[in-house]
Amino acid sequence: MLTDKRVHKLSAAGLLISLGIIYGDIGTSPLYVFKAIIGNRLITSELVLGSLSCIFWTLTLQTTVKYILITLQADNKGEGGIFSLYSLVRRKGKWLVIPAMIGGAALLADGIITPTITVSSAIEGLEIKYQGLPTIPVVLIIITGIFFIQQYGTSIVGKTFGPVMWLWFTMLAILGLTFIIRAPEVFKAINPYYAYHLLTTSPEALIILGGVFLCTTGAEALYSDLGHCGRSNIRISWIYVKTCLLLNYFGQGIWLMTQEGTRLNDKNPFYHLMPDWFLYYGIGVATLAAIIASQALISGSFTLIAEAVRLNLWPKVRINYPTIQKGQLYVPSMNLILWLGCITVIFLFRRSTYMEAAYGLSITIAMLMTTILVSIYLRLKKVPGYLVVLFLLTYGLIELTFFIGNLAKIFHGGWFALTVGCVLFFIMWSWSKGRKIKNKYVRFVDLENYYSIIRELSSDISVPKYASQLVYLTSAKFSSELESTIIYSILQKQPKRADVYWLVHVDVLDQPYGRHYKVIPLISGKLIRIDFKLGFRIEQRISHLFRLVVQELVKSKEVDIISQYQSLRKHHIIGDFRFVVLQKVLSRSNTLSIMERFIVACYNTLKHFSLSEEKGFGLDLSFVTVEKVPLIVSKTEEVNLIRL
CATH class of the missing domain: 1.20.1740 (Amino acid/polyamine transporter I)
Structure with missing residues (x-):
């Protein structure tokens, strides 16, 4: 090849x-x-x-x-x-996701x-x-x-x-x-x-x-x-x-x-x-x-x-x-x-x-969206403003003319392509918006405040050991913070004692290819964070990638994964690994607006039919525990309750 x-x-x-x-x-x-x-x-x-x-x-x-x-x-x-074009320009404005989604939906409708x-x-x-x-x-x-x-x-x-x-x-x-x-x-x-x-x-x-x-x-x-x-x-x-x-x-x-x-x-x-x-x-x-x-x-x-x-x-x-x-x-x-x-x-x-009669309408829309994104890209590349405006006006006018010409097709079959495109766009929009609504209410805590209790919990033999190596997926962009839901899972929902706690974060890069990782030891030998940076066309096989990183860390003697159980340790048996995937459940006490409730309902429906998070990240299902945790999006209203 x-x-x-x-x-x-x-x-x-x-x-x-x-x-x-x-x-x-x-x-x-x-x-x-x-x-x-x-x-x-x-x-x-x-x-x-x-x-x-x-x-x-x-x-x-x-x-x-x-x-x-x-x-x-x-x-x-x-x-x-x-x-790919959207990935190049998305940092120039959050609104650019709209033409990207419209263009993507139109291309799929054309397919x-x-x-x-x-x-x-x-x-x-x-x-x-x-x-x-x-x-x-x-x-x-x-x-x-x-x-x-x-x-x-x-x-x-x-x-x-x-x-x-x-x-x-x-x-x-x-x-x-x-x-x-x-x-x-x-x-x-x-x-x-x-x-x-x-x-x-x-x-x-x-x-x-x-x-x-x-x-x-x-x-x-x-x-x-x-x-x-x-x-x-x-x-x-x-x-x-x-x-x-x-x-x-x-x-x-x-x-x-x-x-x-x-x-x-x-x-x-x-x-x-x-x-x-x-x-x-x-x-x-x-x-x-x-x-x-x-x-x-x-x-x-x-x-x-x-x-x-x-x-x-x-x-x-x-x-x-x-x-x-x-x-x-x-x-x-x-x-x-x-x-x-x-x-x-x-x-x-x-x-x-x-x-x-049904063909062509969706592609004119896709081309218009590409024209918008290319204009932003040209500006990003320091192309003179008057040339960017000339490009935008010329092709905007040409494609709008074609679009108007194709509008006559709506009643002769164009409605089908338009309907398919609208459905696909709605799926993209509601999924993206629903994720943002849920993520907006995710609370992060200062991880350093929990170093001592995590260290003590790991050594507390009065707590049954949950796993030798306990792994959580985190969306926290900074190593200094962590979702409150993960802290809740480790300390409160069911105290989880482990020899080593791992935090795994996946960053999707704006470039198509690339596999990089960074190891951040937060508590020596007890709490380790791994940041994966993967191109947006790279398959996210996290179990496999995580295993490769752990092997490298063992070779360099940065971590000990031999079981701490005396009967197993003397035979150099590797301890068990357990991934915990958290399903954040919206609290019923939240005060979302009507529109937000509708979007979240659509998001949850799509999530029901989509691949589970553990499968989506390519985790080995024999080592995964799925755990539901509450996502509190607003403080509970104060209620005057009188004891009789």
């Missing part, structure tokens, strides 16, 4: 890998873009040339300039995506529609040969198969992605060229006048823009997959990809102009570029490209959720690592959600023509 540096470095292998991973979404857009733009409108040369001009300048301004040249600069230690529209568009090409062919069962089987194989990992399939997508893009270019050589004057559509003329004279200009926007829907994926291939490989491979896409779009434009004065009537211009003998081969390659596009988006959704979990923007969920390949992960709950969403889209809209 290629190392990260070799993949990220400009190379033939890196370019091929980037073709397979990065461009699945934007690369399959020729399957449905012109079909969405033309719809049932009368085909005219003004409509075709204006649409081609819009496509050319959208790919140039939106994809090339904004994403390839500007946004790819905002890499977080080589990683991209809206949550439900993209596989269905792409696969449906590919399979519907068979209708040219077999009119009335029921394509829905075929689409259902392919979609279900894609989601089924996720649990086994896709590293084997992934090795074929690059060559297949190279074949796909080359096919796009050749098909387009076979028509362009007949009418090379079509390139006059590069002149922005044709786009301007169409948008200023057509009464349906905004609706047409909604279709045009579909040519750049995969631009966000370019940035999200930055960590897989590296900036140089993406930028160079984009030259080839964009050339192939434009050749195909211009080829479709020439075919459409041969149909001037007629209507499409559900015909797909893409398949009419193919000679009759090539149709089956073309549909086969298109189907493979559609599967790859779906796979890339599903994998991207898994990565997005994993990042959200570690940034505390999503409930803890099970994350599996089916292969040893770096970055390869599988989120069962999200896989199920995406599959159910795709099945719903198939039965709800049935054909790609109707799916197009």
Whole structure:
């Protein structure tokens, strides 16, 4: 397997890998873009040339300039995506979590529609040969198969992605060229006048823009997959990809102009570029490209959720690592959600023509959120203020125009994407807000005040020993303080005598990768704190990491973990370890506002369905005790009670 540096470095292998991973979404857009733009409108040369001009300048301004040249600069230690971008800028303002959550929710909503529209568009090409062919069962089987194989990992399939997508893009270019050589004057559509003329004279200009926007829907994926291939490989491979896409779009434009004065009537211009003998081969390659596009988006959704979990923007969920390949992960709950969403889209809209009406709205929102966060990033990097304002106004205006154009889709299917996005945003918002409400009322105490009693308790043989090594997870950022609930658990709920008390704190870094730790001996040989600093893409296997640190401390003779029981100590038997996980229960005497009660109720509901804290931190369950402790959020009201 290629190392990260070799993949990220400009190379033939890196370019091929980037073709397979990065461009699945934007690369399959020729399957449905012109079909969405033309719809049932009368085909005219003004409509075709204006649409081609819009496509050319959208790919140039939106994809090339904004994403390839500007946004790819905002890499977080080589990683991209809206949550990586948020990690870079979040210290500039707490409000930045809102555009990050909106963008993340919109991208996940897009992950439900993209596989269905792409696969449906590919399979519907068979209708040219077999009119009335029921394509829905075929689409259902392919979609279900894609989601089924996720649990086994896709590293084997992934090795074929690059060559297949190279074949796909080359096919796009050749098909387009076979028509362009007949009418090379079509390139006059590069002149922005044709786009301007169409948008200023057509009464349906905004609706047409909604279709045009579909040519750049995969631009966000370019940035999200930055960590897989590296900036140089993406930028160079984009030259080839964009050339192939434009050749195909211009080829479709020439075919459409041969149909001037007629209507499409559900015909797909893409398949009419193919000679009759090539149709089956073309549909086969298109189907493979559609599967790859779906796979890339599903994998991207898994990565997005994993990042959200570690940034505390999503409930803890099970994350599996089916292969040893770096970055390869599988989120069962999200896989199920995406599959159910795709099945719903198939039965709800049935054909790609109707799916197009639901597609694009959520991505315009995601792009707007990225524009906001990139503006903050550029300011952070000391880019002159007037250039930042120019970037924000230019792309804010472009994306708002696309958003308004896509608003017409709300009543034709866009409501579905919007509803899914709103539900996903609400989950993120209520989880994040609920955690903050509960954490706001967590009380911390000065740990130094308890040093002597902890030392005495550890030596008090009149108290039954609870564990040789007792471990607590703490959220206290400073070693000088500790949650009152942990002190309550050790001293009051059930006095817990141990030979050594351990405090473990996990800090999620703003960078994607990194495993560091720091040991702070608070009471020599009795109370030790370990601070782990982990990247937001690192699996939090705390039991394993804790064991490694303890082994290092034993080697350096900083701690003694041999059992203190005389019968065991003489045989050098290691003492038992016990993790205590505290579940903080809100007191019924709290005085939360109505809104706070609602948020906490939503948070508790999500927590009920989420992964438990001990599983989320990767603790060995055979060494874990879960203990409920009260979280007092307000002082009890004084009551005048009279003794009779």
